Amino acid sequence: MVNNSLHGSKNLILYLDYATLPALNQLMHFIDHFEDKESLRLFGLFRFNLPESIKNYFPENHIYITQRGNEHINDQLVFNQTLEEIIQHTDALIKLEIHLNLTHSFIMFNDILKILSRYPDKVSFKHLHLYDDGSGNYVKLHQAMLDKNFEEELRSELHLIKTDKKFKNNTINFYFFNEFLPTTYHLLRPDYFKNNSKLNNLWEYLSDKQVKMTYFDHARNWSYSQQFLFLELLNVSLTEFNDSLNSLLHHSLFIGTTTLFINEKALKDEQKSMNEIILNSLHDPLHPQYIPEKLAYKKHPADYQNEYLLTQKYSDIKIISNKIPLEVFLIFGMMPKKTFGHASSILLSLPQERIGKVIFNLGHNIPSHQITEQKMLANVLLELNIIKPEQILTWKDFKIDGI
Numbered sequence: 407m408v409n410n411s412l413h414g415s416k417n418l419i420l421y422l423d424y425a426t427l428p429a430l431n432q433l434m435h436f437i438d439h440f441e442d443k444e445s446l447r448l449f450g451l452f453r454f455n456l457p458e459s460i461k462n463y464f465p466e467n468h469i470y471i472t473q474r475g476n477e478h479i480n481d482q483l484v485f486n487q488t489l490e491e492i493i494q495h496t497d498a499l500i501k502l503e504i505h506l507n508l509t510h511s512f513i514m515f516n517d518i519l520k521i522l523s524r525y526p527d528k529v530s531f532k533h534l535h536l537y538d539d540g541s542g543n544y545v546k547l548h549q550a551m552l553d554k555n556f557e558e559e560l561r562s563e564l565h566l567i568k569t570d571k572k573f574k575n576n577t578i579n580f581y582f583f584n585e586f587l588p589t590t591y592h593l594l595r596p597d598y599f600k601n602n603s604k605l606n607n608l609w610e611y612l613s614d615k616q617v618k619m620t621y622f623d624h625a626r627n628w629s630y631s632q633q634f635l636f637l638e639l640l641n642v643s644l645t646e647f648n649d650s651l652n653s654l655l656h657h658s659l660f661i662g663t664t665t666l667f668i669n670e671k672a673l674k675d676e677q678k679s680m681n682e683i684i685l686n687s688l689h690d691p692l693h694p695q696y697i698p699e700k701l702a703y704k705k706h707p708a709d710y711q712n713e714y715l716l717t718q719k720y721s722d723i724k725i726i727s728n729k730i731p732l733e734v735f736l737i738f739g740m741m742p743k744k745t746f747g748h749a750s751s752i753l754l755s756l757p758q759e760r761i762g763k764v765i766f767n768l769g770h771n772i773p774s775h776q777i778t779e780q781k782m783l784a785n786v787l788l789e790l791n792i793i794k795p796e797q798i799l800t801w802k803d804f805k806i807d808g809i
Contacts, residue, residue: 412497412498412499412528413497413498414498414499415498415499415500415501416444416445416446416496416498416499416500416501417444417445417446417500417501417503417532418445418446418447418448418492418496418500418501418502418503419445419446419447419448419503419504419505420447420448420450420489420502420503420504420505420506420518421433421435421436421447421448421449421450421451421505422450422451422482422485422504422505422506422507422514422518423450423451423452423453423505423506423507423510423537424452424453424507424510425453425507425509425539425540426453426540426731426733427537427538427539427540427594427619427733427751428505428506428507428508428537428538428539429451429453429454430621430731430733430734430737431537431592431619431621432451432505432535432537433451433454433636433639433640434621434624434636434737435505435535436639437628437632437635437636437639438627438628440463440632440635443464443465443468444468445468446467446468446469446470446492446496447464447468447469447470448470448472448485448488448489448492449469449470449471449472450472450482450484450485452473452474454639454640454641455473455641456471456639457638457639457641458471459638460635460638460639463635470488470492472484472485472488482514482517486517486518486520486521489518489521490521490524493521493522493525493528493529496528499528499529499530500528500529500530501530501531501532502522502529502530502531502532503532503533503534503535504518504531504533504534504535505535505537506534506535506536506537507536507537507539508536508537508538508539508543508580508591508592509538509539509542509543509580510539511536511580511583512579512580515534515583531587531588532588533587533588533589533590534583534587534588534589534590535589535590535592536580536583536589536590536591536592537592537619538591538592538593538594538595538619540594540751540754541594541751541753541754541783541786542751544594544595544598544754544786545779545782545783545786546577547577547578547598547605548782548785548786548789549778549782550577550578551602551604551605556604557604557607560578560604560605560607560608561607563578563579564607564608564611567582567585568585571585571586578608581608581611581612582611584615589615590615590616590617591612591615591616591617592616592617592618592619593612593616593617593618593619594618594619594751594754594755595754595790596609596612596616596618597790598786598789598790599612600613602789621733621736621737621755622736622737622739622741622755623736623737623738623739624737625737625738625739626739633738636737640729640730640734641729642727642729642730642734646727646729646730647730647734649727650725650726650727650730650735651735651738651740653702653724653725653726654702654726654735654740654741654742655740655742655743656700657699657700657701657702657724657742657743658697658699658700658701658702658742658743658744658745658746658762659701659702659703659704659726659732659742659743659744659745659746659747660685660688660701660702660703660704660723660746660747661704661706661732661745661746661747661748661750661752662681662703662704662705662706662747662748663681663706663747663748663765663767681705682719683804684747684765684804685701685703685720685723687804688701688746689720694803695763695799695803695804697746697762699743699744700722700723700724701720701722701723701724701746702723702724702725702726702742703723703724703725703726704726704728704732705728706748732750732752733752733755736755741756741760742760743760744760744761744762745760745761745762746762746763746764746765747764747765748764748765748766748767749764749765749766749767749780749783749784749787753787753792753793754787754790754792756792758791758792758793761792761793761797762797763797763798763799764787764793764797764798764799765799765800765801765803765804766780766781766783766784766798766799766800767780767800767801768780768781768800768801768802784798
């Protein structure tokens with residue numbers, strides 16, 4: 407149906423995400439198309455507190471920034487309300503381009519669709535972009551493929567989606583959005599699909615709908631002002647970036663994990679976090695896991711331990727600002743000499759020769775579902791030839807288990 411009261415058309419680009427990697431890719435898309443001053447843009451990138459100052463680069467009412475609705479990180483209430491207000495106050499046909507986190511795409515898209523269904527004659531879909539959220543999807547696929555009936559179920563799922571436009575398998579259903587609207591999948595490791603025989607049918611379906619997520623040295627394509635704006639979006643000053651970059655380039659990197667006390671005794675008597683115990687070992691020349699290189703430390707975003715307390719004990723450790731995701735350095739074409747520490751999605755973006763020993767949180771004090779996830783992640787990294795078996799460490803290598 408054509409609404410004759412509308413005047414022309416207007417592009418509206420939605421950027422919505424909860425996590426680091428998809429959000430950074432969406433911000434890169436924004437910087438790549440920075441010269442487009444006509445499109446409206448609505449941001450809901452809850453991983454970053456985007457500054458209001460970016461509105462100054464665009465005409466009035468062309469940039470909208472929302473934050474979480476409440477304490478729940480996946481609450482997009484304010485985003486949804488703002489989207490509806492934009493639609494209501496725009497007197498043109500809206501051509502919608504949507505950028506979402508692949509893993510959470512159903513939750514995100516369903517909320518958006520509820521709003522759009524109220525304005526069928528005012529909004530048309532232009533394109534959907536879905537971005538990998540680190541290693542999570544690959545771990546889920548690996549686990550699903552352990553089922554002996556997986557390939558048969560996959561064939562059934564593909565037939566169902568093509569004939570009845572329905573799906574039921576939560577592990578793979580978000581790979582079928584293209585049946586409903588034009589979709590591009592930005593995959594971190596498409597080779598996982600291409601080289602795994604059990605995924606042949608899915609790869610055949612996806613191959614012409616996906617692009618490899620390549621962000622290393624992407625900033626080379628930007629002007630200096632675009633590079634500066636990208637850091638401004640992250641609320642990172644040039645001084646902070648250069649200080650952390652200098653530490654990264656001249657040290658090997660240790661990736662931390664969330665602060666976990668091993669058990670009640672460690673909590674009461676020693677107050678040592680897992681990171682501290684491991685760093686003690688890495689600094690001990692007599693320990694089998696001793697690392698002679700000078701280290702830079704990057705804590706996990708969910709670790710509330712004050713990383714600067716570590717510098718009081720380890721004066722030679724340099725701290726990488728927690729405001730700067732490691733992926734940002736890769737975007738600027740920089741990477742550490744060597745990366746050690748806890749298993750992280752960043753490993754999927756590093757060349758094998760830049761990766762040292764990788765620690766997986768396996769021990770009897772860890773919840774069983776987390777142990778399963780860690781084992782699956784180790785298997786994914788092995789299948790992709792990112793690490794070799796001899797690079798795998800667990801808590802037992804640091805005598806953590808059983809403290």
